[in-house]
Amino acid sequence: MIAVEGVHKSFGTNHxxxxxxxxxxxxxxxxxxxxxxxxxxxLLRCVNLLEVPEAGRIRIxxxxxxxxxxxxxxxxxxxxxxxxxxxxxxxFQLFPHRTAVENVMEGxxxxxxxxSDRARDRAVELLDKVGMSAKADAWPxxxxxxQQQRVAIARxxxxxxxxxxxxEPTSALDPQLASEVVDVLLQxxxxxxxMVMATHDLRLAAAIATNVVFLDSGEIAEAxxxxxxxxxxxxxxxxxFIYR
Amino acid sequence: xxxxxxxxxxxxxxxxxxLTLLSFFLGLAVGFLAAVARLFGPRPLSIFVRFYVWLIRGxxxxxxxxxxxxxxxxxxxxxxxxxxxxIGFTLNVGAYSSEIVRAVLLAIPRGQWEAAYSIGMTWRQxxxxxxxxxxIRIAVPPLSNTFxxxxxxxxxxxxxxxxxxxxxxxxIVATTYEPLIIYIxxxxxxxxxxxxxxxxxxxxxxRLSRHDGHAEVAR
Ligand SMILES: Nc1ncnc2c1ncn2[C@@H]1O[C@H](COP(=O)(O)OP(=O)(O)O)[C@@H](O)[C@H]1O
Ligand SMILES: [Mg+2]
Numbered sequence: 001m002i003a004v005e006g007v008h009k010s011f012g013t014n015h016x017x018x019x020x021x022x023x024x025x026x027x028x029x030x031x032x033x034x035x036x037x038x039x040x041x042x043l044l045r046c047v048n049l050l051e052v053p054e055a056g057r058i059r060i061x062x063x064x065x066x067x068x069x070x071x072x073x074x075x076x077x078x079x080x081x082x083x084x085x086x087x088x089x090x091x092f093q094l095f096p097h098r099t100a101v102e103n104v105m106e107g108x109x110x111x112x113x114x115x116s117d118r119a120r121d122r123a124v125e126l127l128d129k130v131g132m133s134a135k136a137d138a139w140p141x142x143x144x145x146x147q148q149q150r151v152a153i154a155r156x157x158x159x160x161x162x163x164x165x166x167x168e169p170t171s172a173l174d175p176q177l178a179s180e181v182v183d184v185l186l187q188x189x190x191x192x193x194x195m196v197m198a199t200h201d202l203r204l205a206a207a208i209a210t211n212v213v214f215l216d217s218g219e220i221a222e223a224x225x226x227x228x229x230x231x232x233x234x235x236x237x238x239x240x241f242i243y244r
Numbered sequence: 245x246x247x248x249x250x251x252x253x254x255x256x257x258x259x260x261x262x263l264t265l266l267s268f269f270l271g272l273a274v275g276f277l278a279a280v281a282r283l284f285g286p287r288p289l290s291i292f293v294r295f296y297v298w299l300i301r302g303x304x305x306x307x308x309x310x311x312x313x314x315x316x317x318x319x320x321x322x323x324x325x326x327x328x329x330x331i332g333f334t335l336n337v338g339a340y341s342s343e344i345v346r347a348v349l350l351a352i353p354r355g356q357w358e359a360a361y362s363i364g365m366t367w368r369q370x371x372x373x374x375x376x377x378x379x380i381r382i383a384v385p386p387l388s389n390t391f392x393x394x395x396x397x398x399x400x401x402x403x404x405x406x407x408x409x410x411x412x413x414x415x416i417v418a419t420t421y422e423p424l425i426i427y428i429x430x431x432x433x434x435x436x437x438x439x440x441x442x443x444x445x446x447x448x449x450x451r452l453s454r455h456d457g458h459a460e461v462a463r
Binding site for chain 1: 355356358359360361362363364365366369373374377378381454455
């Protein structure tokens with residue numbers, strides 16, 4: 001169970017998220033769409049607490065955290081919730097000083113305390129899943145953007161997170177390289193990986209999402225199952241965005 | 245003249261090299277802690293570190309050494325010459341390297357911290373596993389400069405009676421009256437030590453750049 005309730009987040013006087021509530025169905029892909037600056041990235045980053053909301057509730061499995069200006073949530077509790085998530089960044093952010101397979105092993109070894117042998121086996125399995133096992137020992141700087149992002153996806157999945165958070169996973173890539181990443185994401189979706197994906201790419205959203213949430217100026221304008229959302233959008237802001 | 249070489253060699257091996265190595269690595273530890281305190285520590289600590297760096301960088305090393313060796317006994321702290329020099333050089337390396345360490349830590353993109361956090365690392369794990377290894381690589385050239393300067397600066401320890409390479413040279417000159425030859429020999433020793441260090445620096449840089457994806461055939 002992944003749920004967000006009444007989340008508010010400001011940067012200084014810029015009120016970015018204005019009471020976001022959202023249920024993420026398990027085994028489905030929830031696409032967060034909306035114009036640039038509407039708060040998609042901030043919302044994703046609030047889910048894994050890279051940004052700490054001023055108010056609201058974030059729940060993943062048995063981690064259930066309430067935020068308010070008067071109470072302080074412990075670092076341990078925040079870490080506990082974050083460890084139930086994996087994140088894929090727009091700019092990949094592989095560790096440049098580690099090979100592809102070491103990138104995937106890193107969380108298993110450092111966070112989970114696995115032995116290096118066991119972690120390597122698991123990492124190679126995951127690299128295989130994203131079609132990158134042939135490049136296991138390559139340095140990130142020698143890989144194309146699409147290859148780096150596939151390794152980053154494997155890294156994010158290594159610790160079997162409850163939810164995979166993807167922030168514009170293909171928008172730093174040329175169309176051709178983007179498509180190899182999309183293929184991997186589609187496969188994960190078919191395998192029942194729970195995902196929340198911020199994207200401004202409507203085609204990607206339509207192809208992969210089971211549910212779509214439209215964000216506008218930090219508010220949810222519309223949330224609906226994917227088919228309904230694209231065939232019969234209700235909110236005028238959504239219509240304008242889809243048919244622009 | 246020729247028998248001056250063994251005593252210079254000994255002075256170098258017994259004092260110059262240990263003083264350089266010890267004060268460099270201790271100073272680096274001080275510099276790392278100072279940089280972390282300044283970047284991440286509470287405000288009073290960060291102000292204290294800035295004061296320390298300001299103090300050390302703004303005063304001559306020779307004055308610092310004299311203060312420690314000749315000044316401190318007035319307040320009851322008597323140190324032998326080597327210890328006094330070690331403290332002086334360590335504080336010095338600490339101050340200069342803290343600025344370098346601070347800059348290289350800041351040079352690691354925020355996205356790398358976030359990637360580390362996103363796979364569940366704590367601040368310490370992110371620092372140790374992700375940030376420091378990348379920072380070291382950028383830090384090698386500027387820290388090597390500090391190191392090589394230090395080799396030469398240790399000659400200042402002669403002024404507080406540490407019998408290191410330069411002072412050994414002075415002593416020999418005092419009995420042989422051959423300043424030209426003896427000081428050339430002394431200079432050659434310094435040159436040898438700093439050249440060895442430069443060569444090591446190049447090797448280290450090469451090793452650390454292996455993830456750039458070129459020139460990595462055999463290790
Ligand atoms: N770290 C930050 N500091 C200050 N402002 C930020 C920060 N991150 C995002 N913002 C602001 O929050 C708003 C929403 O940004 P973002 O969540 O990145 O939108 P989106 O991903 O939908 O394009 C923007 O106005 C942006 O300038
Ligand atoms: Mg964004």
